[in-house]
Amino acid sequence: MSPDVTLEWGMALVPELLLLLLMMLVLFYNKLKKSASPRDVGLLTAWGAFAILLTAVALSFSATPASAEAMWGGMIRGDMATLVFRVIFLSALIITALLSIDEERLQRGEYYALLISATMGFSLMAASSDLIMLYVALETASISSYLLAGFYVDKELSVEAGMKYFVYGAFATGVMLYGMSLLYGITGYTNIYTIGGMVRANAGGISPELNGVFLISAVMIFVGFGFKISAVPLHFWTPDVYHGSPTPFTGFLSTASKAAGFAVIFRVFTSGAVGIPNDTSFWWAMLVAIAIISMIVGNFAAISQTNIKRMLAYSSIAQAGYLLIGVVTFTAEGAGASMFYLLMYAFTNIAAFGVIALVAKDAGADELTDFNGMSRRSPYLALILLFALLSLSGIPPTAGFLGKFFIFRAAVEQGLWWLALIGLLNAFVALYYYLSVLKYVYLYPTDKEDVPIPVSRSAWIGLWVSLIVIVYLGVFANSAYEWTQEAATAFFALSG
Amino acid sequence: MIPMSWYLIFSAALFAIGLYGVMARRNAIAILMSVELLLNAVNINLVTFWRYRTPDRSVGLAWAVFVLAVAAAEAAVGLALIISVYRNRDSVIAEELDLLRN
Numbered sequence A: 001m002s003p004d005v006t007l008e009w010g011m012a013l014v015p016e017l018l019l020l021l022l023m024m025l026v027l028f029y030n031k032l033k034k035s036a037s038p039r040d041v042g043l044l045t046a047w048g049a050f051a052i053l054l055t056a057v058a059l060s061f062s063a064t065p066a067s068a069e070a071m072w073g074g075m076i077r078g079d080m081a082t083l084v085f086r087v088i089f090l091s092a093l094i095i096t097a098l099l100s101i102d103e104e105r106l107q108r109g110e111y112y113a114l115l116i117s118a119t120m121g122f123s124l125m126a127a128s129s130d131l132i133m134l135y136v137a138l139e140t141a142s143i144s145s146y147l148l149a150g151f152y153v154d155k156e157l158s159v160e161a162g163m164k165y166f167v168y169g170a171f172a173t174g175v176m177l178y179g180m181s182l183l184y185g186i187t188g189y190t191n192i193y194t195i196g197g198m199v200r201a202n203a204g205g206i207s208p209e210l211n212g213v214f215l216i217s218a219v220m221i222f223v224g225f226g227f228k229i230s231a232v233p234l235h236f237w238t239p240d241v242y243h244g245s246p247t248p249f250t251g252f253l254s255t256a257s258k259a260a261g262f263a264v265i266f267r268v269f270t271s272g273a274v275g276i277p278n279d280t281s282f283w284w285a286m287l288v289a290i291a292i293i294s295m296i297v298g299n300f301a302a303i304s305q306t307n308i309k310r311m312l313a314y315s316s317i318a319q320a321g322y323l324l325i326g327v328v329t330f331t332a333e334g335a336g337a338s339m340f341y342l343l344m345y346a347f348t349n350i351a352a353f354g355v356i357a358l359v360a361k362d363a364g365a366d367e368l369t370d371f372n373g374m375s376r377r378s379p380y381l382a383l384i385l386l387f388a389l390l391s392l393s394g395i396p397p398t399a400g401f402l403g404k405f406f407i408f409r410a411a412v413e414q415g416l417w418w419l420a421l422i423g424l425l426n427a428f429v430a431l432y433y434y435l436s437v438l439k440y441v442y443l444y445p446t447d448k449e450d451v452p453i454p455v456s457r458s459a460w461i462g463l464w465v466s467l468i469v470i471v472y473l474g475v476f477a478n479s480a481y482e483w484t485q486e487a488a489t490a491f492f493a494l495s496g
Numbered sequence B: 001m002i003p004m005s006w007y008l009i010f011s012a013a014l015f016a017i018g019l020y021g022v023m024a025r026r027n028a029i030a031i032l033m034s035v036e037l038l039l040n041a042v043n044i045n046l047v048t049f050w051r052y053r054t055p056d057r058s059v060g061l062a063w064a065v066f067v068l069a070v071a072a073a074e075a076a077v078g079l080a081l082i083i084s085v086y087r088n089r090d091s092v093i094a095e096e097l098d099l100l101r102n
Helices: A007-012 A014-032 A040-062 A080-100 A109-127 A131-149 A156-187 A192-201 A208-229 A237-244 A247-271 A282-303 A308-328 A332-363 A379-393 A399-413 A417-442 A457-475 A478-492 B004-024 B028-052 B059-089
Strands: none
Touching: A007 A014, A014 A040, A014 A109, A040 A080, A040 A109, A040 A457, A080 A109, A080 A247, A080 A332, A080 A457, A080 A478, A109 A131, A109 A247, A131 A156, A131 A247, A131 B059, A156 A192, A156 A208, A156 A237, A156 B004, A156 B028, A156 B059, A192 A247, A208 A247, A208 A282, A208 A308, A237 A247, A237 A308, A247 A308, A247 A332, A247 A478, A282 A308, A282 A417, A308 A332, A308 A379, A308 A399, A308 A417, A332 A379, A332 A399, A332 A457, A332 A478, A379 A399, A379 A417, A379 A457, A399 A417, A399 A457, B004 B028, B028 B059
16 A cells, blocks of 8 residues: 555546535525526536536546556456446536426425535445445445435425434445455455455465455345345335436436446455355356346235326336346356446436426426326427336337346356346236336326426436437447446456 | 454454344444444454455555544444434335335
């Protein structure tokens, strides 16, 4: 551990430092400028996040290969994988901010400051290569998310969502932390890649009797990560929290939080820190079982839902199952496919929740029947919802089709054709409930025909950008897919 | 010197009490206290491992300090959420939070 803080180390954290700066600006904006319009603080967040996204991408071009080395005493890895996840989180932040601008109750500096600090936490989670850093980053993100879920302090549903999210979240993090402390106890190190290297070389005096402890810590750590990605059996909070939270934040939670969970799963589980990743280990079987059960439970529970936010919550549990297929292949190809899926999922799900937020604001509720006749009221809004749902169910020409295709292909190439088959069958089940929403939107009559749903300009921008990305990634996926593939190799580069 | 296993058994017992508390207690404040027990069990683990396994590197101690700081932030947020629940419902009993269900 060298104590010299170089410029390169600083550069590696520039996006997070800028996010911190933006958070301060947003918090004090209304205090400094009394004449500000209530929309300003959201616009500031969206523009600021956009500038940070451009900076992060621009910096990645100038970075030397050495930046992939461990930095800050082994706490951070500024590799390609970090960059891909940063792009996912910052895109999610921009679109969420655009969709929140005209929600009167969200026009407060605290809301945007918490969104930004959650983004910062997610971003650091993806970059961290040390258990301590990982824990602190995860809690930064979680604590902000608890508050955001309960942000409507005078609304019983939101408060209840925040409370439930907090209780389950604190519990899952506590269990995860205990698992991490065991890992530190066995090996004496906290750096994920150092531990992974020790496990691989079987050095450091790890006796075979300790294998059981490794297993316990792997399971306990997965409790925390599985909670983040809402995989079964750690999914019970998902429908309640998605239902009760402010809707624009639900979109953010369902995508950014899930992506961050997968980022840390890739870091910890592929590094070998909890045992060499191959298909003979117990926890490999555990992950496969969780993937299958998540898909089945998520999809079948979604069918009977009458509230669209709950339905999409169960759908997001199923999506965690598909994404886990990419994890259990333990190849750069599978990881890259999952990262591509997370990228397109961010735009897809935020667009879906954005449309729901607008409809729910107009109707005052978010039941499926509130979507009756939407295509005649606002055809373009219905079109965006159509593409988002097609992408979620995996129908070309949307990005969701290629996302599922890449994941299943990676699984088949590893000989896991049966897992890909289960995923495919589940995708057909999912088709049923996604398309039944469109039945409400396009077929059912409403007493408010020809009354358009009010949509602000910033919300339009957010939704159209999402739609363009969904279609673009569905048609010209090559460059994005190669980019995530290249990034995924970083998870398997074990040096440093 | 007291053997390491004593501390680890103590920590595991504390962790088990915390787990039981989170699952069995009805009052949200008691659940919050049980979560704190989980984190304190972790801290005992960390400090024990530091003392017995890596006394020359302070990594375990540093981690324990981070856990303390984060636990304080978490408790503040948890209490804030409990207060906002209380203002809405005049109750902090976890089972009575049942508006969100299938």
